Amino acid sequence: MNQSDAAGLSLASMWVGFIAFVVAALLGLYQVIERIDLIPGLKSPELYFGSVSTHGVLMAFVLTTFLVMGYGYYTATTSLKQDLWNKPLAWFGFWLAVVGVLLAAGPLLTGNASVLYTFYPPLQAHPAFYIGATLLVVGSWVWCLEMVMMMTTWKKANPGETVPLAMYGTTANAILWFITSLGVASEVLFQLIPWSLGLIDTVDVGLARTLFSWTLHAIVYFWLFPAYIALYTLLPRAAGGRLFSDQMGRLAFIMLLVFSVPIGFHHLYMDPFQAGGWKFLHMTGTFMVAVPTLITGFTIIASLEIAGRLRGGKGLFGWIGALPWGNPMVLAAILAILMLSFGGFGGMINASYAMNTMVHNTQWVTGHFHLIFGGTTVIMYFAIAYTLWPKMTGKQLHSNALALRQLWLWFIGMLILTLPWHQLGLAGQPRRISSTPYDESFVNAWLPAESAMIVGGAILFLSAVMLVYNLYRTHGNTQAEASLTVEYAEPLHAVQRMPHLMNSFAFWVLLVVVYMVASYGYPIAQFFLMDTYGTVPWSI
Amino acid sequence: MSLDPLRTICEDPLERKWVWLSLIMAFVMGGLLGFYALSSNIHPPSNVETIDSSRLHLSEEFAEDNLGVKRNDDGSLTVTLVAARYGFYPPRIEVPVDTPVTFRIASADVLHGVHVPFTNMATMIVPGYISEVTTTFPRTGEFSLLCNEYCGLGHDSMWSRLVVVPESAGGESS
């Protein structure tokens, strides 16, 4: 028996994430039911917007951050075969983040922070909301530091050796997150907290939105990273094959790190206060981040094909049937790739700044990110949990069959929820509304799609409960897991000599900094160069 | 000997082909959209102009009496609007079909957005800044100006009327 030093911390962290997740899934179900104007007794904008704010924060900030941290600690200790660097500090970061969430929960649950998860000023929330969010981020910075230190100390102890791919990706994500979070951190620290405490009277909303855009795009990759790391390093083994290429994985991770932060302006396409040229520059950059995803799609499908053929699959598509569909990691990966291909198409439309006009801030957008983020990314979180829980607890998974059913339900529920949701957007429904007091022609056209979404929401909630139940029951399983070692995928071509650039980050970090200064330097500086008017706070 | 610069990082030729293909796909897609945007001059609303949102009534342009539809010397129209919780003012505007219309909009309070479904009239409305968007409506009929950014508990009910009338009828607001 060979338990990882981080098992306890990782379990604690992922549990916080999944508890937040079930609560948020229940709120999601309430939201799809409330939004439709069929049940008048349920109408309440106070409750609805309190709920959407809580649901958004729990899903986008709590589930993700705690899952990334838990998975990261576990990956670091198992792939490097090394104990945690400064364990007390790591636990401190975890508790800081938990305290942050609890602090923010107060105003969220009492309707004093119904400003949605994007908390755009000049709507103002209770200071505890901003301070709580800050503690969560600072807690995650401790994780970033731990990851970087673990990679550095390992390299010192193993000169000339190649950092395992899983750890290389995890460190890339830690660096990415640190750089990404600086935007929102400066907005919150220098603008929102002093303003909500009454220390300053006004904030410049243009500056606040520009800083937020710095974070808002790349944060999506912070959420997505664990999914990619699992696809590259856990899936090929689970499928019974090998990773098609180790270097491709590194290349994809590096590209995500370099290209995803400096392109945040596609969240500002429709805003005044930033000139068209800057938006154009960011748009062209946006297409570069499609490259690592295309590379990943290819490598993963190629790795699956290797596995399918090793298992006796023949013919052009015969290998697909030969894959072990009964393995949760394999099933989740296939479903994730399917949802990503639907979603990728929609993403191209959002990224194009001409076509974006038609769908901007309509329900198309919410439908799109539920499919990509709630679908593709989160289903891989489930797969990670199903793979690691037995290793972390030392007990076999309570029920593999239940896990498979849960994954299928998530996939089906997501499609039923999000396909009509996209359609609502095309039919003109704005996002973030709790009722539909508009022209009858609109409202009647929206009804069928809104009803279908309720079915999707109910299936998803059921699926969420099944996940948590299965994980919970695993702790009490009497059947011990045979081996506690996580088996990382072997690449098809053994790594001979890794180029220095693909085994380190200093150069890439420098590149991001230069690229960031080029793409955000003037757009931020302009607020200090021109005369702007601040805005006073408004309550919801 | 191969000149492929990717050779140093990937050994497998199939893998290199795919990386090249991905790069080409990204460049073609980005290039096409970029070219299309530049050549037909389609740009999102990107006006950089500040205003004191707490004193709109004191500004000449956004004072209550000056809001609404105005015809410019070149035949185009300018529509001046104020977005305030929870409506767009004036609440009903009429513009002629097939005529370039420039909307100039300021917020009197928080962040708002405006979208006229089934047209490409859309922009964010940010306190402290003036939004400007120019478009031409190709079809006559009654349209809705919907607020599409959360602006408070009454956000759902923030909408107003846009009527696109035949050309001869001119434009007005009420």
Ligand code: HEM
């Ligand atoms: C359990 C099934 C789910 C249902 C039924 C559901 C439903 C909803 C609804 C109705 C909204 C309000 C949309 C609007 O009017 O703009 C919403 C918002 C949101 N959802 Fe979900 N959701 C679910 C799962 C998820 C998942 C898995 C994630 C991501 C991990 C997620 C992330 C979000 C976020 C971030 C928002 C905030 C959007 C905003 O503030 O505009 N949801 N959800």
Ligand SMILES: [Cu+2]
């Ligand atoms: Cu509004």
Ligand SMILES: [Cu+2]
């Ligand atoms: Cu609104």
